[in-house]
Amino acid sequence: MKKKVLLLISLLLIVTFLAGCSEINQPVTSESEGIWNEIFVYPLSWLIIKIANIFHGNWGYGLAIIIVTILIRTAILPLMVKQLKSSKRMQLIQPELQKLKQKYASKDAVTQQKFQQEQIALMQKYDINPLTGCLPILIQMPILLGFYHAIMRTEELKGNSFLWFELADKDPYFILPIIAGITTFLQQKFMTKGQPANPQLAIMLWVMPVMIVFVASMTPAALPLYWIVGNIYSIVQTFFIKTPEIAELEQTSTATSKRSGGKKK
Template sequence: MDQRRLILLLVFSLSLVMLWDGWIKHNQPAAPAPVAAAANAGGASVPTPTAAAPGVPAVPGVTAASTAPTVQVVTDLFRADVSAEGGNIVRLELLKHKSTADHERGFLVFDNGEVHHYAAESGLIGKDLPNHRTVFSLPAGEQVLKAGEDKLVLRLEAPEQDGVKVTKVMTFTRGSYLVNVDYEIVNGGTEPVGGHAYFQLTRDGTPAEQVQAFGVTTFTGPAFYTDEAKYQKIKFSDIDDGKAKFIKTAPDGWVAMVQHYFVSAWLPAAGTEREFFARKVGNGLYSAGVILPVAAIAPGAEGKAESRLYVGPQEQAHLESIAPGFNLVVDYGWLTVIAAPLFWVLSWLHKMIGNWGWSIILVTVMLKALFFPLSAASYKSMAKMRVLGPRMQRMKELYGDDKAKMQQEMMNLYRTEKINPLGGCLPILVQIPVFISLYWVLLGSVEMRQAPWLGWITDLSAKDPYFILPIIMGVSMLIQMKLNPTPPDPLQAKVMMAMPIVFTFMFLWFPSGLVLYWVVNNILSIAQQWQITRMIERGKAGSSKPA
């Protein structure tokens, strides 16, 4: 009994440590964006392709912050500010995903200094070609995707140089987070025009809505994908140290800037050799991007450079269809092998029910049914030990001073009654990875963000505002403890009885969807354990009656 209780205590202690780490880091305020980074936003230089032909120089960046005018583009999904400087998207607010701090506002992805510095930049590399610091002409007034229209086209004209006319064309589509970004190049000069086009994401290194849980931090930073190297994440600190390892050239692939729930990415078409880069461009600022070749354009001819830009939520149902491997930006940490199928089942249920809370409840029931035989065997073992409680108490009285003798007699009793003293630990050991996986699904899936269940639960990824579910969970844990056999050690018994209180306190700040899972699981466990305990106790009582 002591050995079994010791292992059970260790399992609960491990869970407690992981929960404490998750709670502390989840409620840790994000560090403010560095002011210096925003001030030096204009200091990023144009990237230089390593394979560039001689005579294609890099254009130095401007040291002062940009004060260029902007034009606002409004679609059914977002509101974006496009700067005259480079035609860069310097601010983008998602209309259907609300801010964490203020639900009256949309979530800000690209940010021009309100909290972060984060922008989508692009340009051309070549003699007198416009880059992301060139000032383009803007159309007058707000550009709005009107009712009945499927597309909105924004055309930005660069100053003509030596007869070469460049137009940056941005096409916004209804119902899509994708933006087509094209450079139309008309060579009205006397010399051929060629070079490269680059598309980059520039961001400060401060994470947005960072969450740390169970020793793993939700990732914020650049990521690259190619068919050859697959998905590669790059830490900002590795860029600082020059240790960032990722594929540099490939005929396919994309570059992204990943953060909790949301992602931006440049997605060039496959089939063109490209070069990827990641570098530090200022005080606290980093750029990650891709460079594409621009075929030589003869005098009097026209050419084009193009890519797609995605800015939006990590909606798993759509990411894979946008680009190969794009679904990998949803990172569930080291338990992806459990979390990914768990989310798939939740999504399947959500399609039928239309509510994530009820989907969580049904998944809990399904998991409980899946592990029913294992739980039944465990509860039978615990019920038998509960029946043997009086006999074990007498043994303690007889051999209390002889620990070795008492341990020997207890093991003999276990063998005689065919009891596995460690059987009660198995359901807990099985639940822990499922519990952590569901935690990651709730915190890592944007579909769960601000998803309501019923009544007071309006966001399954946030804590219960009135702490009702955690209290119910604590009561259910207490009932479970009462159904378990009482440890012979008084100190151990007090520790076990304190666990519901400790866990209730910990769960006060955990996602309500996770607490809902634990409450339903506990209620089902109580029903199963109570039924099995009653059957065992009745059987023992019947066998003890004289014939």
């Protein structure tokens, strides 16, 4: 069931990405047509320009990108908290889930059907809905992708600098791509902290930062700036934004892990 949900999300994200790819080199304006431009890209581009005009000066657009990134991350914060709760609940049931996998280790259809039934019952017991953890990703990705397009297609960014780099050009010193890769690694590390060992997650922990460094080195500096600010926000969020329920789930999960470790010894 979870694999089907992830597959559906992947397909939707691919469709969303392809919807905007054909226009990535076309400047976005109030005259740009299409739902993608009218709902996502142009409003974000307009917001960047308006905030930049408040500051004036050469750093206006750099500050605007930072502020809009923070505004977007804050707007989707409730979704991220919900996703974090779902993740913590999944951590909580891992010992019981492993017992079920051992109990129904046989790969025949009947055994696997029983495993699926008990797995669903276990998730219902702890009030876990697979869609709850995936829905925030599904909702936030078009917004974040729209912001990426807004950065790439806002003509006003050209000729404006921030710190040591031109926003519309690559970072000449390769500093931003490196910082983007490091913050991506740290963000993933903190997000997956306390989760059971997973080879796929371990691979992605290293592959994703490398991909970010590569892409950031090939794109205008405004994009890695956006990634860096978003990553730092996520790291701070993971450290400091706790609800009583998340704190309780973390304590329960830690206690469960210690008991499991003690039994193995």
